[in-house]
Amino acid sequence: MVLATAAAALCAYIAPAAAGSGIPEVKAYLNGVDAHSILAPSTLFVKIFGSIFGVAAGFVVGKEGPMVHTGACVASLLGQGGSRKYRLTWKWLRYFKNDRDRRDLITCGAAAGVAAAFRAPVGGVLFALEEAASWWRSALLWRTFFTTAVVAVVLRGFMVFCRGGKCGLFGEGGLIMFDVNSAKPTYSVPDLLAVIFLGVIGGIFGSLYNYLVDKVLRTYSIINERGPSLKVLLVITISLLTSCCSYGLPWLSRCIPCPAHLEDQCPTVGRTGNYKNFQCPPHHYNDLASLFMNTNDDAIRNLFSSGSVKEFQLSTLIVFFAAIYFLGIITYGIAVPSGLFIPVILAGASYGRLLGNLLGSLSDLDVGFFALLGAASFLGGTMRMTVSLCVILLELTNDLLMLPLVMLVLLISKTVADCFNKGVYDQIVKMKGLPYMEAHAEPYMRHLVASDVVSGPLVTFSGVEKVGNILHALKITRHNGFPVINEPPFSDAPELCGLVLRSHLLVLLKGKKFARQRVMTGTEMMSRFKAHDFAKAGSGKGVKLEDIDIKEDEMEMYVDLHPITNTSPYTVVETMSLAKAAVLFREVGLRHLLVVPKTPGRPPIVGILTRHDFMMEHILGLYPHFNPHK
Known part of the structure; x- marks a missing residue:
């Protein structure tokens, strides 16, 4: 509650432009919408600390969108030669005192944010190309690639330094955040039908998600117009609701005996991990608590885990999907820096793994890979990106063998969702009244x-x-x-x-x-x-x-x-x-x-x-x- 209030106070009283993911605003700026508050130094400060407080408070939000905005703010600060207000100026950066060069620099900053958030340098370049930048030049390609390469080198250096728990959980996992190794790289006709079905479901759920997010944002905008105190009160209300779901819903699940021949401790005590005890007897765990009471990254790892068909009950996956879907919608738009990637990945992985469990022996694919395909389908249905999402998911999971299926599910989900409405970022740009110009004339x-x-x-x-x-x-x-x-x-x-x-x-x-x-x-x-x-x-x-x-x-x-x-x-x-x-x-x-x-x-x-x-x-x-x- 304290962390949630701190994040809300920063956004409500210091930099209101720091609320939300920031990707729609960065996208609009790169389209030519020149709004100073979007990339102001105060926005950068609040974005960094507000995002830390928001994620630590347990909100169903991601850090990826705020990191894109943070990268763009840093690039803007460099591009304008620093800040005279805070007496941080650099004369040698006057080269960037024009629109085109500053846009290029901010595009590189947005790409760096994606590369740092997902540890996906190539995905960052493609994200900037496909989603962020409105004008693309050949010179910008190698500049963004150089930027994300530097991000990867710096990240790797910090991870080597932080090995052994020096920096908490940061140094774990290397550059691969969610390692998914498919037991069988082959797939059959029923598997293809299941993938097509996942794509259709992802498109429907994604378009509905965008519709509901738009309605919630319009409602929140009316509340937020009444003053910063109501913004903070709304954040506290959502924080209480999130806490009630996170600690109340696991009581609906029953205790499950720990799987035999486990390398990890079961149940997990005093740290994040796969198995949470939550009032269960010894050598038992609560599968719903293992999703709610872990960090978002660990919850995704649990859903992506392979070779564990019976780790989560069907009822657990249904309840978790419904809760994350609902909480993700009502959380986005409050006065807290918040990203959409993590809630969407969690919800998509839930129904993907649910489908894998239902198919059982009918499919050659592992349930963990079904979770990955579900996440891909929901991402495609909400954000309408294809190439960049495909590469980001491959860099996240290190599973190149299933590239054709990931491509297929992304294309299907995007096609289905486009029949209903636009991508979530395009809808937010329109809802905020930003004069964004489309690539084609009406x-x-x-x-x-x-x-x-x-x-x-x-x-x-x-x-x-x-x-x-x-x-x-x-x-x-x-x-x-x-x-x-x-x-x-x-x-x-x-x-x-x-x-x-x-x-x-x-x-x-x-x-x-x-x-x-x-x-x-x-x-x-x-x-x-x-x-x-x-x-x-x-x-x-x-x-x-x-x-x-x-x-x-x-x-x-x-x-x-x-x-x-x-x-x-x-x-x-x-x-x-x-x-x-x-x-x-x-x-x-x-x-x-x-x-x-x-x-x-x-x-x-x-x-x-x-x-x-x-x-x-x-x-x-x-x-x-x-x-x-x-």
Whole structure:
């Protein structure tokens, strides 16, 4: 209870963005959603300690999602040159002061988080490729691979150092977390039918899981909006419920005699392990307590264990599956750093082993391998990943012989689940209102052109603009980019010069390099600035509008915008299909797309397309008669 309250207090009062797994937020950031709090230093601090407290408190949560978020936060901190607030800065990291390089670094951080959590370096690379990154380049492949290789080397070094119990349970098991050795690498037609059935069940259970998680998250969001105290109270309530299940449900199970010829002690006393006594007579154990009263990792090892058909009763597996399924749903979304991988693996392994026990002699496969296939099917049904999950499971279990069956069950479960809803992370991104752009354009976009969705009054600046006009525009709008128009006497006719960013205008105004005459002073003005003054600011950094102090006489002065204007912005003609514009916007990773007129004799710009203009809610607000699915 104390640990649960501590984790909740950290998330509720210090960094609310640290709650949950963090993977949807990292995925949205890598898609171009620039939310500073997602990767702030305070979020990193709370994510680390909140995750430790949450797992130690006994919640049905995993550490894998929080570790992905932690890796991304560390990468972001490095990419912005450290933290000025905490006086941790490194000038040599200014190389990363742009969007693309910072995204690459955060992608490497997310891959490192998966590699560290699962001890799966190749799986980390594929996770970043398949799930996290929206833009992938060949150079990013070897960078993520190098990052995860370093993670594997460091992990191995710590494990060697921690052998013999120096660091508790950390040094045990090596890089293979759940070693599964199939007794028979062969399988028959009934086995294939069982695998197909597992895939279908995983798809159904997975889609239902995602649906219920979405409903619970929407309910929790209403509760959480009422203040941090209610967040903490909700966490305490879920903690009490989890404790009641963990300590109450084992009373429903009966005592089982310890198997003969065991190498390990039975029942296990004073440590984690396979067999828990729980009020049983000597040489007996409680199989349900052996799942509930172990660490999550040991519970998975118990379910994956081979050569032990009668270790768990059918009723035990049913009760454990129902409890984990229910607790996993209601726990995700409370104000505690929590991952989905472990609850999903536990639930899937439970019904997988249950099916293996039911088949008995009809199947050549071991019940432990059925548990692995069940975990794979549930992972595929909830997260909708295939290649990365397959490799992660192989690196987790060291069972390469059953690769075809793991591939088959993942493909089937994903296909079945896709018939009902989207993956859990995609649903959370949508539920949180993050403007995530899909890889493909929506069908209804084919019926619109770029100029149809341009909204809001267009604010433009002249190449040499009055200071007062710039300051007024910055105050009355929240735009982050403004078109710059050259007008006579700087051009024969009005023409589009380019795009200037709000952050650059703030730096320019704060520097007060103004002129009293409306003339171009670019070279002289820029000599007073340094290149890194205009670099992308990190979390909580950069010049703010409140920092600008312009005197009355300076309002009538002029400033030359040409030196800070991007003179080659991406532009599309106003009659371009909105679907094509959306694909271009996402594939290139843009924040602004300028729309220009098709015919001469008109103003040189029609408007600006931003991420908001491609969102379904905006388009259907303008054209409510459109069917979003056609």
